[in-house]
Amino acid sequence: MRALTWHGKRDVRVDTVPDPQILKPSDIIVRITSTGICGSDLHLYEVLGPYLEPGDILGHEPMGVVEEVGNDVTAVAPGDRVVIxxxxxxxxxxxxxxxxxxxxxxxxxxxxGTGGSLFGYTKLYGQVPGGQAEFLRVPFGNKLPIKVPDGPPDERFVYLSDVLPTAWQAVAYADVQPGGTVTVLGLGPIGDMAARIAIHQGASKVIGVDLVPERLARARERGVHTLDLREVSKDVGDAVRELTDGRGTDAVIDAVGMEAHGAPTAKAAQQLVGFLPDALAQKLMERAGIDRLAALHTAIDVVRRGGTISVVGVYGGAVDPMPLLTMFDKQIQLRMGQANVWRWVEDILPLLDDKDILGVEGFATHTLPLEEGPAAYRTFQAKEDGMIKTLLRP
Structure with a gap:
C-alpha cells in the first residue's frame, strides 16, 4: 500500500509499505477514504524527530470502510463506514x-511513563502505524471504531477522529457558562472549532487571537471578535480587558502549544535538539526540555481572576518555567490533556446532521490526494496558500 512516512526533520515521503494484517481476533482492517493533517503532526515534522524512526507511518485523523474483521469482531462488518x-x-x-x-x-x-497509545505518534505513544495511508489496522474492533451512516460526505464525520472531540473537550475544560466570555489563542483547526462550539453553547463573547489573515477572516465570519497580533498596538491582555470591563475573559483556551511565536530562545533550543543524536536528544528533552511559552503566559495574563485556562495545544517541555505566584494570586484554574474521543462522541454526533450547526462541511480548506502529502506538510508548516485544514484522499 501507499503511506505517508517520516524520514527526518521536514522530510516526509509517500512510500510503498506492506499492507497491514489482522494480528489479533479483535482487529479490523479499514480502507481509508479520508485522513486529516493535524497541527500536532507538525510537531513530528519539526520538533519530535528524536522519538521517530525512518519509515514510521504518520496520521491520526482517519475514516474509511471496514475491509476485514477478526474472528471476535461483531460490532462492525466489512462494508461498514467508520471513523477511527x-x-x-x-x-x-x-x-x-x-x-x-x-x-x-x-x-x-x-x-x-506516558498515557494511552496514539495512532501515528512516535515512540512516546506506542509507535502505532498511523492513518495517512491506504489501509489501517485498528485494534479493539468492537469498541474503538465509530460507526457512521452511509450517504453524507466524509467531511461530515471525519473530524470525529480528533478535531471535534478535542475542541469540545477544550470548551468543556474551560467551563464556559452560557453568557460567559472566552478568549481562544490560536485559530487553527482546533481553535477555530473551539470558538464555534463556545458560540453554539451560548458564550456571549468569544475573542479569537491569531496573526494569519485567513484564519482571522474565517473566525470573524462565524461571529468571533478577532484580535490580529500584527495590529494590536498594546499588550494582548490589555486589549482583551478593554473588551471585558477591565477583567479579562472568564476562560482562555490555549490552542497554540509548544511552537508559539515570540520565544526566540526556546525556539533556538528546540532547533538545536533536532541536530543531536536521538538518544542524547531524548534525554535532553525529557530532563531539560523547554517549550515556547508565549501563548500560555498570554493565557495567564488574559484570563480574569478566578477564571479557567484550558490547554489544548500540545506541550512537551520537562522543565518549563511557570509564573506560579501570578497563577496563585489570580486564583486560576488550569485543565489540560489529550482529548478523550469517545467521552464526547454522543454529545457531538447529533450536531452532524443536515443543519451542520458547526460548519463541518467546508471546514477543510484543501482536499488533496495522498501523493501530495509531502507538499501539503510544507505548505501547512509555512502557513501558505490559505491552508488551515487539509484532508488527504488515499
Whole structure:
C-alpha cells in the first residue's frame, strides 16, 4: 500500500509499505477514504524527530470502510463506514470507564511513563502505524471504531477522529457558562472549532487571537471578535480587558502549544535538539526540555481572576518555567490533556446532521490526494496558500 512516512526533520515521503494484517481476533482492517493533517503532526515534522524512526507511518485523523474483521469482531462488518479515534483505547478498562480514553490502561506506554497509545505518534505513544495511508489496522474492533451512516460526505464525520472531540473537550475544560466570555489563542483547526462550539453553547463573547489573515477572516465570519497580533498596538491582555470591563475573559483556551511565536530562545533550543543524536536528544528533552511559552503566559495574563485556562495545544517541555505566584494570586484554574474521543462522541454526533450547526462541511480548506502529502506538510508548516485544514484522499 501507499503511506505517508517520516524520514527526518521536514522530510516526509509517500512510500510503498506492506499492507497491514489482522494480528489479533479483535482487529479490523479499514480502507481509508479520508485522513486529516493535524497541527500536532507538525510537531513530528519539526520538533519530535528524536522519538521517530525512518519509515514510521504518520496520521491520526482517519475514516474509511471496514475491509476485514477478526474472528471476535461483531460490532462492525466489512462494508461498514467508520471513523477511527486518534486514541488507541480498549473501551473496557477502568480509565476508559471514567471517560479517560487517552489514559487507557490497556495501551499505556509504561516504558515511557506516558498515557494511552496514539495512532501515528512516535515512540512516546506506542509507535502505532498511523492513518495517512491506504489501509489501517485498528485494534479493539468492537469498541474503538465509530460507526457512521452511509450517504453524507466524509467531511461530515471525519473530524470525529480528533478535531471535534478535542475542541469540545477544550470548551468543556474551560467551563464556559452560557453568557460567559472566552478568549481562544490560536485559530487553527482546533481553535477555530473551539470558538464555534463556545458560540453554539451560548458564550456571549468569544475573542479569537491569531496573526494569519485567513484564519482571522474565517473566525470573524462565524461571529468571533478577532484580535490580529500584527495590529494590536498594546499588550494582548490589555486589549482583551478593554473588551471585558477591565477583567479579562472568564476562560482562555490555549490552542497554540509548544511552537508559539515570540520565544526566540526556546525556539533556538528546540532547533538545536533536532541536530543531536536521538538518544542524547531524548534525554535532553525529557530532563531539560523547554517549550515556547508565549501563548500560555498570554493565557495567564488574559484570563480574569478566578477564571479557567484550558490547554489544548500540545506541550512537551520537562522543565518549563511557570509564573506560579501570578497563577496563585489570580486564583486560576488550569485543565489540560489529550482529548478523550469517545467521552464526547454522543454529545457531538447529533450536531452532524443536515443543519451542520458547526460548519463541518467546508471546514477543510484543501482536499488533496495522498501523493501530495509531502507538499501539503510544507505548505501547512509555512502557513501558505490559505491552508488551515487539509484532508488527504488515499
Amino acid at each position: 479515534p486518534f486514541n488507541v483505547s480498549c473501551g473496557t478498562c477502568w480509565m476508559c470507564g471514567q471517560g479517560l480514553h487517552s489514559q487507557c490502561e490497556t495501551t499505556q506506554v509504561r516504558s515511557r
